[in-house]
Amino acid sequence: MTKMYNVTIETNGFDQQEAQDWVTELANVYADMEVTNVSISGNKISFSSGFSGMEDTEPDDIKMKVEEYLAMNEPFHANNITVQ
Numbered sequence: 001m002t003k004m005y006n007v008t009i010e011t012n013g014f015d016q017q018e019a020q021d022w023v024t025e026l027a028n029v030y031a032d033m034e035v036t037n038v039s040i041s042g043n044k045i046s047f048s049s050g051f052s053g054m055e056d057t058e059p060d061d062i063k064m065k066v067e068e069y070l071a072m073n074e075p076f077h078a079n080n081i082t083v084q
Contacts, residue, residue, distance in 0.1 A: 002034050003057050004050040005083050007066060011043050014076035019045050022076075026069050033065060049083075059083040 019040045027035040032054070038047040049066075051057045063083045070078055 002050040002052050003055055004034070004036070004048045005057075005059050005062050007047050007049050007062060008080075008082045009045040009066070009078050010080040010082075011045065011076045011078055013043055014040075014045070016040055018075040022073065023047055025073065026066070029069060029072075030065055 020038070023035060023038050023040075023045065027033050030051075032051045034050050034052055036048045039045075049062050051061065054061075060083070063081055066081055066083070
């Protein structure tokens with residue numbers, strides 16, 4: 001079973017469809033990353049994420065991948081990223 005963490009990205013705003021596409025592509029770029037429960041509203045993007053087959057995943061592992069993908073593909077500016 002994949003250990004899942006809640007990810008919240010706070011922004012100054014974004015296009016709803018671009019944000020949804022970004023989250024979908026995040027899961028596609030990192031093949032072992034699972035993304036569920038996506039919620040996009042206001043200035044917040046949130047979802048649950050984990051790595052399949054990796055029971056020792058820590059919040060910092062998820063945050064590092066989110067930050068890495070934001071550096072490669074930034075359709076919005078992230079003010080804060082929280083992984084719990």
